[in-house]
Amino acid sequence: MSLPxxxxxxxxxxxxxxxxxxxxxxxxxxxxxxxxxxxxxxHGAPLGTVARTVGDARFAPGPxxxxxxxxPALQTARCGTLTVPENRSRPKGRxxxxxxxxxxxxxxxxxxxxxxxxxxxxxxxxxxxxxxxxDGNLNRDRELVFMSQRGTYSADPELTxxxxxxxxARALGLVSNAPSTGRLHVRATRTCRDxxxxxxxxxxxxNDIESSADYDALRRTLGLKQWNVFGISYGTHLxxxxxxxxxxxxxxxxxxxxxxxxxxxxxxxxxxxxxxFDGLFEACARQPDCNARYPHLKATFLRLVSELxxxxxxxxxxxxxxxxxxxxxxxxxxxxxxxxxxTHVAAGVxxxxxxxxxxxxxxxxxxxxxxxxSPQAIGRVAHGLVYGIxxxxxxxxxxxADVIRGGRQAFPTFPRSMLANAPQLAWLHDDCRAWNVxxxxxxxxxxxxxxxPTLLLSGGFDAQTAPSNGAYAAxxxxxxxxxxxxxxxxxxxxxxTCAQTITTSFFRTPTRPNTRCLAGLQPPxxxxxP
Numbered sequence: 001m002s003l004p005x006x007x008x009x010x011x012x013x014x015x016x017x018x019x020x021x022x023x024x025x026x027x028x029x030x031x032x033x034x035x036x037x038x039x040x041x042x043h044g045a046p047l048g049t050v051a052r053t054v055g056d057a058r059f060a061p062g063p064x065x066x067x068x069x070x071x072p073a074l075q076t077a078r079c080g081t082l083t084v085p086e087n088r089s090r091p092k093g094r095x096x097x098x099x100x101x102x103x104x105x106x107x108x109x110x111x112x113x114x115x116x117x118x119x120x121x122x123x124x125x126x127x128x129x130x131x132x133x134x135d136g137n138l139n140r141d142r143e144l145v146f147m148s149q150r151g152t153y154s155a156d157p158e159l160t161x162x163x164x165x166x167x168x169a170r171a172l173g174l175v176s177n178a179p180s181t182g183r184l185h186v187r188a189t190r191t192c193r194d195x196x197x198x199x200x201x202x203x204x205x206x207n208d209i210e211s212s213a214d215y216d217a218l219r220r221t222l223g224l225k226q227w228n229v230f231g232i233s234y235g236t237h238l239x240x241x242x243x244x245x246x247x248x249x250x251x252x253x254x255x256x257x258x259x260x261x262x263x264x265x266x267x268x269x270x271x272x273x274x275x276x277f278d279g280l281f282e283a284c285a286r287q288p289d290c291n292a293r294y295p296h297l298k299a300t301f302l303r304l305v306s307e308l309x310x311x312x313x314x315x316x317x318x319x320x321x322x323x324x325x326x327x328x329x330x331x332x333x334x335x336x337x338x339x340x341x342x343t344h345v346a347a348g349v350x351x352x353x354x355x356x357x358x359x360x361x362x363x364x365x366x367x368x369x370x371x372x373x374s375p376q377a378i379g380r381v382a383h384g385l386v387y388g389i390x391x392x393x394x395x396x397x398x399x400x401a402d403v404i405r406g407g408r409q410a411f412p413t414f415p416r417s418m419l420a421n422a423p424q425l426a427w428l429h430d431d432c433r434a435w436n437v438x439x440x441x442x443x444x445x446x447x448x449x450x451x452x453p454t455l456l457l458s459g460g461f462d463a464q465t466a467p468s469n470g471a472y473a474a475x476x477x478x479x480x481x482x483x484x485x486x487x488x489x490x491x492x493x494x495x496x497t498c499a500q501t502i503t504t505s506f507f508r509t510p511t512r513p514n515t516r517c518l519a520g521l522q523p524p525x526x527x528x529x530p
Contacts, residue, residue, distance in 0.1 A: 047114065047143055047222060048078040048102035056091045057084045057217035065099035065127055065154035068380050073130045077101040082147060082218050087205045094200065098214060099154040101127055103134070103144040113251050114143040115228045115507060116215065118235030118242075120257070120491065122389045123160075123381040125153040129232075136493050136500040138230065141508060145227065147218055149238075151206045151385035157199045159206065159384025161192035169372040173327035175312060176334055177417050182427045189387070189431040196384040204437045206388030208241040208261065208444070216246035226251045228507055232491045233257040233465065234389075237264060240448040240473065247452060252510035254503055256457040257491045258469040262447045265398035266422035267406025268466065273336060273423050274410035276343050276463025276489065277301070283461075283487060283523045284350050290526040294350040300357050301339070302413050305332040309415045317366045319373045326373065328365040330356075333418050333426070338364050340423045341371065343461040343489040347524040354529065390425075391432035396439035400429050424464070449476045453510035457499055460486040481506070481513055487523045 051060045064079035079101045086094045102114070117133055119126035126146040133144055151159035167188040174181045196203055219227055228251050231239035236255035243253055259268075281298040284290040294300075309332025316325040328334075335356075342349050352363045371377060400420055407419030421427060454477045456470035467484050474482040485492040485499050492499035498517035506513035 046078060046102075047224075048080055048100065048145075050223065052221045052223060054217065054220040056088070057082060057214075057221050059083075059100065059218065059221035064101060065148065067125075067127055068153055069128065069376070071127060071130050073103050073134055074101060074127075077103050077130075082214065082221060084214055084217055086150075086210075087202050088210065088213060094202070096150055097156040098150060098218075099127060099148040100218065101130065101146045103130060103139055103146065105139050105141060105143045106137070107141055111142045113226045113228055114145050114224070115139075115230050116145040116147070116218070118215075118229060118231030118238050119149060119152070120233030120235055121152075121381065121386065122149075122234040122237075123152065123383060123386040124234075125149070125155075125380070125382070127154050128380070132232075132494055133230075137504055138493075138500075138507075140504050142228070145218070145222070147215070149211050149382075149385065150214060151201070151382040151388070153380060153382065155382075157201050159196050159199070159201060159382045160379050161188075161195055161381075161383040162379040163191050163195075164188050164383050165378045165381065169369075169377070172334070172369060172372055173329055175329055176331050176426065177309075177421055182430055185427040186430050186434050189434045192383050192387075193435055201384060203384065203388060203435065204392070206382075206385045207392050207440060208238050208389060209245065209440065211238060212242040212245045215242055216249075219249050225249060228252045228254070230254040230503070230507075231256070232493060234259060236465070237261050237389075241444070243450050243452055243454075244446075244448045247450065250452050252453040252455075252507060254455040254457070254506055255473075256493045256499070256503070257462060257465045258456050258458060258473050259465045260447070260469055260473045261393065262445050263472070265394045266403030266420075266425050266428065267398065267409075268469075269422040269425055269464075270403070270407040270410040270419075272466035272469070273340055273463045275466045275468060276459075276461050277339060279460045279462075279467065279486075280343055280346050280349060283346070284526055287523060287526060289528050290350055293528050294354050294526075297350055297353060301335075301353050302411070304353070304356060305335050305411075305418075306413060306415055308332045308335055309418055313361050315361050315365050317362065317369050319366075319369050321375060322369075322373045326369045328361075328369055330361045330365055330368075332415065333421060333423075334368060335364070336418070336423050338368050340463045342367065343463045344495070346461055346487070346489065346526075348527050351527045351529050387431065387435040388437060390428060391435045392437050392440040393444050395429050395432040397442070397445050403429075447476045448473065451478045454480040455503065455506040455510070455513055456480060456482040457492050457502070458482070458484045459488040459490060459492045459496075460484055461489040462492075464490040479511060481511075481515075483513075483515055483518070485518065486521055 061080040064074040082098045086096045148155040237259040312331035404419040458467040458470040470482040474480040488496045
C-alpha cells in the first residue's frame with residue numbers, strides 16, 4: 001500500500017490514472033441542452049454560458065479543459081475560460097487563460113450564490129479536485145465553480161515541471177540532508193526555472209496577489225453579485241488573502257487545513273508536524289490494546305529519527321509502476337516525511353514504527369516509494385506557481401535561522417542537520433535564490449481581519465497544517481467558527497462525513513453551522529501485530 005499524497009506545498013491530492021481528452025464544442029452544446037441549470041445573471045441564462053468582459057478580464061463559454069486524469073463531472077459541467085493580464089501593472093501586455101467549470105447543484109432549485117473552490121498545493125489544479133467536492137456533497141444546495149489557478153495544469157501557460165517530480169522520486173535513494181543532495185535539488189529547480197522562462201512566463205506574477213485578482217475578475221465576469229468560497233490546504237492561504245484583498249461579493253468563506261499567510265513557512269511546518277504526530281501518539285496511548293502492544297510509541301519514534309539521521313538504513317523495494325527495484329535511504333528526514341503523510345492512514349502507523357524498531361523498514365520504505373513513483377505524482381503540480389508563492393511570500397520574511405529555531409522548538413531532540421529542511425520544504429531557501437523573484441510587499445504577511453462569516457476546519461491528526469492554526473486565524477475573524485475534527489489528518493472534508501456535514505450546514509447558515517456530529521467521533525482501531 002502506498003500513502004495518499006499529502007495535500008500541502010510541493011504535493012498534490014491523489015487522482016485517477018488516465019488522461020481525459022478535452023470536450024468538443026458539439027459535446028458542450030449537448031451538455032448544455034441536457035443539464036438543468038441555475039438561471040444566472042445573463043438574462044436568465046445558466047451560470048457560465050454568457051460571454052462577458054469586465055475591465056481587462058473576459059469570460060467566454062467553451063469546451064471543458066484537458067485534464068491529467070478523468071473527471072467524470074465534466075460531462076455535465078458548463079465550461080469556459082477567463083482571460084486576464086498576466087501582469088496587471090502592464091494591462092496591455094501578455095494575456096493568460098484560466099479554465100473554468102461550473103458543476104450543477106444536486107437540487108433543481110439551487111441557492112443563488114454558488115461556491116467557488118480554491119485548490120490545495122500550491123500548484124494543484126482545481127478542475128482535478130471536482131470529484132473531492134462532489135464526494136463531500138458540497139453541491140447539495142449550490143452550484144460549484146472551479147477555476148484553474150494561474151500556472152496550473154489546465155491553465156495556459158501551464159507551469160508544471162515533471163523534472164522536479166522525477167527528481168523527488170529518485171531522491172529517495174539519496175541522503176536527505178547531504179550537501180550533494182541539496183546541489184542536485186537546486187539544479188532541478190534551475191531546470192524548472194528555465195522551462196518556465198522558455199514558455200515566456202513572468203515568474204514574478206504567479207502569487208496570491210495576482211491570483212486573488214483573477215478570482216475577483218471571475219466573479220464579476222460571471223455576473224455574480226455574491227458567492228461563497230471553500231478552500232483546502234494551500235487554498236486556505238489564498239482564501240485568507242483573497243477575502244482581505246477583494247472582500248466585495250463574498251457571502252461566506254470555509255477553509256479546511258488552515259495555512260495562515262502571516263506565519264506560513266518552515267517553522268510553522270515543523271510545528272504542524274509536532275501537533276499532528278502528538279495527536280496520533282496520544283490516541284494510541286489512550287487505547288488499551290495499542291498502548292499495551294506499542295508502549296512509549298512517541299519516544300520510540302523520536303529515538304528512531306535521531307538514530308537514522310546518524311546511520312541511515314538503505315533498502316530496495318518493488319513499486320508496481322516501476323520496472324526496476326527502487327532504492328530507498330531511510331534517514332531521519334525521510335522518516336519524518338513518511339509520518340507526515342501516514343497520519344492519513346493512522347491505523348497502521350504504530351505497527352509500522354514498531355517493525356522499523358525491530359529492524360524491518362520495508363513497510364515504510366514501500367509506502368514512501370509508492371507515493372513518489374505514482375503516476376499521479378508526476379507532472380501534475382505547477383511548480384512555477386509553487387516557487388512563485390514560496391519565494392515571494394515566504395522566504396523573504398522567514399530566515400533559515402528562523403526555520404532552525406522552529407524545528408528545535410518543536411523537536412528538541414532532533415539533530416541539527418535536519419532542522420533547516422522542514423518537512424516537504426527541503427532546501428527551500430537555496431531553491432528560492434535560484435528562482436530569483438522579488439519579494440512581495442511586506443503587508444502580504446499581515447493577519448487577515450474580516451467580518452465575513454468564516455468556518456475554519458482542522459484535523460486532530462493534521463501534521464501538515466497545525467490543528468492550532470484554525471484558532472490562530474479565527475482570532476481576527478469576528479464572525480468565525482473554528483472546529484477541530486479529532487482523529488482526522490490534513491483536509492478533514494476529504495475523509496470525515498462529520499466535517500462534510502458541518503461544511504454543508506455552514507453554507508446554509510454561515511453563523512450557525514451544525515457541529516453536533518463531533519460528539520460521537522471515535523479514534524481509529526489501530527492495527528495490533530501478533
